[in-house]
Amino acid sequence: MKEISQLHFESNPPLLVSELKERSTDLYSVVLSVYRKTKDILDTRVSQVFPDYTLHNVNHSLRIINYMGEIIPSIEQLSDLEITFLICSALLHDIGMGATSSEVERIKSGELSYKDFSYEAFLKKFKNDHTKAVQDYIRRVHALRSAEYIKKELKDVLIVPTMPNTNFDEEVSKICQSHTEDISWIEKNLTTYSLKGSYKINLQFCAMVLRLADLLDFDSERTPPSLYKVLEPTGVSDQEWKQHFSIDNSNKITLDSTKGYKIIELFGKCSNSIIHRKILKYLDWINDEIENINKVTSKMENHYVVNFKSQVRNEIQSEGYTFADLRFIIDFRQITNLLMGEQIYGDKKNGLRELIQNSIDACKTRKEIEDKHREFGDEEYEPVVKVILDQDKNQVIISDNGSGMNIEILKNYFLNVGSSYYTSDDYMLKGLNHKPIGNYGIGFLACFMLSDLVTVKTRHFENSTRYEVELAKEDEYVSIKESEDVKHFGTDIILKFDQFIQVWPEGMKEIQEYLELYFLSDEVSIELVDKASKTKKTISNSLVSIKQDVGQKDTIIDLSEFLDGVTGEVIVKNPNNILFNYSFNDISLLGEPYYYNEEMINLEDSEIKILSLVRDGKLKVVNIPIIEHGERLERLIEAFNNVKEGIEHYMEKNNFDYITILAPPEKIETAYKGTISYDDEIMDGLEFKVLYNYGQDRMCDHCLVDIGLFNLFSLPGNSAFLELVDRSPNEFRYFRSKDSHDFRLYVKGVYVKSFKIVLEKMLYDLKFENFKVNIVKDNIIPNVSRDGIQEEIENNISTAIYQAICIGVYQKIEDIVEKETLLQYIKQFKNTETIFMKEKYKNLIN
Numbered sequence: 073m074k075e076i077s078q079l080h081f082e083s084n085p086p087l088l089v090s091e092l093k094e095r096s097t098d099l100y101s102v103v104l105s106v107y108r109k110t111k112d113i114l115d116t117r118v119s120q121v122f123p124d125y126t127l128h129n130v131n132h133s134l135r136i137i138n139y140m141g142e143i144i145p146s147i148e149q150l151s152d153l154e155i156t157f158l159i160c161s162a163l164l165h166d167i168g169m170g171a172t173s174s175e176v177e178r179i180k181s182g183e184l185s186y187k188d189f190s191y192e193a194f195l196k197k198f199k200n201d202h203t204k205a206v207q208d209y210i211r212r213v214h215a216l217r218s219a220e221y222i223k224k225e226l227k228d229v230l231i232v233p234t235m236p237n238t239n240f241d242e243e244v245s246k247i248c249q250s251h252t253e254d255i256s257w258i259e260k261n262l263t264t265y266s267l268k269g270s271y272k273i274n275l276q277f278c279a280m281v282l283r284l285a286d287l288l289d290f291d292s293e294r295t296p297p298s299l300y301k302v303l304e305p306t307g308v309s310d311q312e313w314k315q316h317f318s319i320d321n322s323n324k325i326t327l328d329s330t331k332g333y334k335i336i337e338l339f340g341k342c343s344n345s346i347i348h349r350k351i352l353k354y355l356d357w358i359n360d361e362i363e364n365i366n367k368v369t370s371k372m373e374n375h376y377v378v379n380f381k382s383q384v385r386n387e388i389q390s391e392g393y394t395f396a397d398l399r400f401i402i403d404f405r406q407i408t409n410l411l412m413g414e415q416i417y418g419d420k421k422n423g424l425r426e427l428i429q430n431s432i433d434a435c436k437t438r439k440e441i442e443d444k445h446r447e448f449g450d451e452e453y454e455p456v457v458k459v460i461l462d463q464d465k466n467q468v469i470i471s472d473n474g475s476g477m478n479i480e481i482l483k484n485y486f487l488n489v490g491s492s493y494y495t496s497d498d499y500m501l502k503g504l505n506h507k508p509i510g511n512y513g514i515g516f517l518a519c520f521m522l523s524d525l526v527t528v529k530t531r532h533f534e535n536s537t538r539y540e541v542e543l544a545k546e547d548e549y550v551s552i553k554e555s556e557d558v559k560h561f562g563t564d565i566i567l568k569f570d571q572f573i574q575v576w577p578e579g580m581k582e583i584q585e586y587l588e589l590y591f592l593s594d595e596v597s598i599e600l601v602d603k604a605s606k607t608k609k610t611i612s613n614s615l616v617s618i619k620q621d622v623g624q625k626d627t628i629i630d631l632s633e634f635l636d637g638v639t640g641e642v643i644v645k646n647p648n649n650i651l652f653n654y655s656f657n658d659i660s661l662l663g664e665p666y667y668y669n670e671e672m673i674n675l676e677d678s679e680i681k682i683l684s685l686v687r688d689g690k691l692k693v694v695n696i697p698i699i700e701h702g703e704r705l706e707r708l709i710e711a712f713n714n715v716k717e718g719i720e721h722y723m724e725k726n727n728f729d730y731i732t733i734l735a736p737p738e739k740i741e742t743a744y745k746g747t748i749s750y751d752d753e754i755m756d757g758l759e760f761k762v763l764y765n766y767g768q769d770r771m772c773d774h775c776l777v778d779i780g781l782f783n784l785f786s787l788p789g790n791s792a793f794l795e796l797v798d799r800s801p802n803e804f805r806y807f808r809s810k811d812s813h814d815f816r817l818y819v820k821g822v823y824v825k826s827f828k829i830v831l832e833k834m835l836y837d838l839k840f841e842n843f844k845v846n847i848v849k850d851n852i853i854p855n856v857s858r859d860g861i862q863e864e865i866e867n868n869i870s871t872a873i874y875q876a877i878c879i880g881v882y883q884k885i886e887d888i889v890e891k892e893t894l895l896q897y898i899k900q901f902k903n904t905e906t907i908f909m910k911e912k913y914k915n916l917i918n
Contacts, residue, residue, distance in 0.1 A: 081107045086134055088155055097152045098233030103159045105229050110163055117170030122207055132289055135322075138160040139285035142325040142334075143365075149230030151233070153271035153293055155668025157244055157278045160230070165248040165282060168217025169210060176206055178356050186213040197570040199466065215252040219245035231268040236853050240268055243275055250279040251286055255364050264372055277376045280365040287335070287358050288324050319388070328381070336362065338386035345393050355384050361824035374392065382463035417857055420575045424459070424583075424589050425858065427470045428564050428598070429822050430516060431457040431509035433494065433597050434474025438533055440506050441475070444456060455596045459583065462603045468523070468572040473562040477533040479554075482539060486528075487550065489517065501872030507850045509820040509858075519861045520545040523567035524573060530563040580607070587611045589816075590823040592846060615818075615844050616641050625649065629880035630839075635872050635908040637849025640815075642873075645839040647881045652792045653837070653892050656682050656734075659782060659795055662695045662765075668758055669739060672765075680734070683786055683793060687737040691782040694733040694754060696763065697723055709774065713748040719776045731766050732780070733758075745779045783833065785897050795836040816871070817861075818846040824854045824861060829870045833901040838881070845873060848906070872908035879913055 079086055082104070085093065091111035093100045098492030107130075112916055114130045140158050141147065163263060171179070178184035179191055180202065189212070194205040207719040210217070222230070222245040232238040250258050319340040319831055326335050336358065342348040355554055362380045402415070417423065441837030455633035460469040483494035493776040494508040519526055531538040543550050566690050576582045580602050591598055598611040622628060625646040632639045653659060659682075665675035693750045699722065734740070735755060742756035750773040752760050763771050788794035817824045847869065854861050861869075878898050885891045895916075901916045 086137040119779040146375040163246040168214035219249040343391040423518040426518040429474035438475040470565040476532040527566040592821040634876035640845040663732040702769030871908040
């Protein structure tokens with residue numbers, strides 16, 4: 073292997089380049105053209121945009137080509153075009169890091185954009201620092217820019233020899249793009265076998281080799297000491313330069329001939345423990361890529377199979393400190409990704425929910441303690457939670473005047489992931505009635521979805537010591553400072569504004585809407601403050617109804633009257649007038665109604681009573697669509713070679729009317745459900761041809777018969793009846809054209825989810841407004857994601873709420889017959905025992 077520092081593309085080329093040249097293929101002239109066209113861009117334009125970053129010049133590309141030669145199992149078996157792909161991708165994968173001054177201005181103006189990124193968002197993130205905003209923007213999209221450059225500028229260069237109309241710019245662009253994509257993207261977008269001209273190519277192999285080779289350019293060759301001293305970079309780039317400088321060996325790949333695999337090994341030294349940890353993190357990245365390339369190529373032909381030892385041999389020595397490369401058995405990164413991320417909470421916005429929820433718990437805890445000790449004349453404690461936006465200081469503060477934390481709570485619970493203070497003896501043995509919603513001891517970690525740096529300032533309201541804790545998202549170590557503070561009590565959670573605000577594209581308006589959905593404002597005041605605009609909004613989300621929105625004939629049901637541990641109000645719309653039915657006109661028949669009993673008559677001309685047609689609580693009807701365009705239907709039937717499919721397609725594409733036929737129960741039972749033709753009967757004695765009298769085209773010899781079912785409930789001897797509906801989606805009357813009965817479920821004042829009350833044998837005409845329910849029962853807690861409760865409890869609460877509504881309506885009904893009918897309906901269909909119903913009402917419905 074050639075000495076890396078002496079490499080030159082033409083005079084002292086890396087192995088792959090010399091191999092291609094020795095094969096005397098015209099493709100060598102192609103890669104030479106690419107090199108000459110891109111060299112100046114890599115050497116000058118990239119450094120103009122990134123003066124403080126590690127070098128992405130042409131020497132970086134040459135070293136990558138060199139590492140590629142060491143990674144590839146059998147260069148001799150690669151096609152000329154595959155070698156060309158590898159060389160070109162090494163030269164071009166970072167070409168997108170370079171940007172002309174014109175491109176930079178177009179990015180700033182929004183004229184040039186990628187991935188739907190907004191430059192304004194980058195600018196806000198870096199506090200109007202255009203240099204950092206442009207650098208971060210280009211760095212994130214540079215692989216896409218590289219692909220774009222290749223297709224735009226090199227299409228006429230990347231041509232298969234002897235085939236002037238066959239370009240391979242698309243393949244090279246995808247390989248370059250892949251070096252910042254996920255492995256799944258490679259497997260989805262790149263193939264393992266295809267032909268270009270006469271050349272066999274494996275794009276996935278080329279992409280995997282590029283990724284690993286790129287990572288291996290990690291040593292002093294990339295960061296010459298003289299250049300490092302001149303540049304004196306700072307921040308992230310500073311650490312990256314030092315990180316590379318800590319590696320001494322340039323030849324990093326060796327072969328263990330006895331075990332049959334290659335080893336990546338790193339020798340060097342480091343005098344900074346923070347940088348050392350950064351290097352170890354980088355090695356984890358390399359280890360991941362080793363695993364990826366081993367796994368992906370293992371499915372390929374033998375000459376592509378890469379076999380590396382799974383872990384880098386780490387021989388980096390510490391200087392001036394002792395560093396043990398040991399860690400918890402549980403991977404901290406994986407655990408924090410789980411507990412701090414969207415896998416649990418679903419949406420980054422819910423990080424705010426977790427913080428405010430903690431504040432509400434602290435306020436309610438303190439209020440109970442304060443109220444217990446408050447004497448006559450003492451000022452009453454008023455709980456307040458504030459969300460303060462302070463862009464000038466790059467801070468978002470979630471501040472409360474709640475109980476705060478002392479050092480014991482901090483150490484034993486706050487910093488002990490998974491240990492909840494509110495489920496501990498230290499809290500439970502106080503005998504407080506308030507049972508907070510926080511039970512898992514992980515909610516605070518959700519704040520890292522909003523900010524990677526968090527400061528917590530807290531003082532217990534019974535203590536004068538204030539603690540300040542600083543935490544970083546991917547660092548398990550924290551620092552704690554303490555000071556005396558007799559003015560401030562409660563807790564401030566301080567997040568980075570620029571990161572926080574990215575989650576809320578519409579700013580304060582969106583945050584306000586979120587707070588007004590997620591938190592009831594009856595017990596704890598919640599304020600949203602924007603210092604930049606000098607505005608303050610008090611969140612208004614009361615559990616109870618606004619009385620002026622209630623109609624004169626509507627009924628308000630107070631759920632707490634009937635249910636234990638449940639609060640909320642339901643407005644039932646005019647139950648005295650629309651709930652009960654007395655005739656055919658009170659139910660919604662699908663089509664023009666007719667009655668058949670040996671002859672067809674219009675239902676309105678008959679004296680038939682609806683309840684006389686009911687058997688076992690069910691009224692069956694026959695619904696038939698009238699076909700007005702017979703020839704059109706018959707052509708569809710012929711085309712589909714299926715009568716039912718032809719009719720269904722006709723019904724999708726044409727307007728039509730139904731007729732609805734009622735009949736005595738013994739007659740309706742003979743009705744046939746499905747397709748019938750000219751010689752068939754709809755039901756006993758009722759022939760198909762009768763349809764011609766009601767608009768059926770005489771050219772049509774087919775129709776579709778459907779059976780509709782109404783569930784009706786009545787008491788013997790009474791004309792009043794209730795229409796019921798089941799929850800089955802196949803049920804003919806399944807909530808057709810009626811209210812959805814949505815409600816918002818809160819647990820201890822914090823929103824959990826919205827769902828519908830969907831039960832068997834519900835009252836079809838019982839209409840009520842969407843409403844809010846707050847469960848305050850001690851033993852009811854949401855799941856760890858705070859977006860649901862146990863399915864059994866969910867069913868329980870739905871049943872209990874519906875029972876309460878029905879009982880409430882029963883109490884308000886004035887007509888004696890209707891009142892008794894509704895009570896018997898409840899007793900027969902809604903007597904399921906729940907954990908919420910109060911005893912006296914259990915006795916009523918059982």
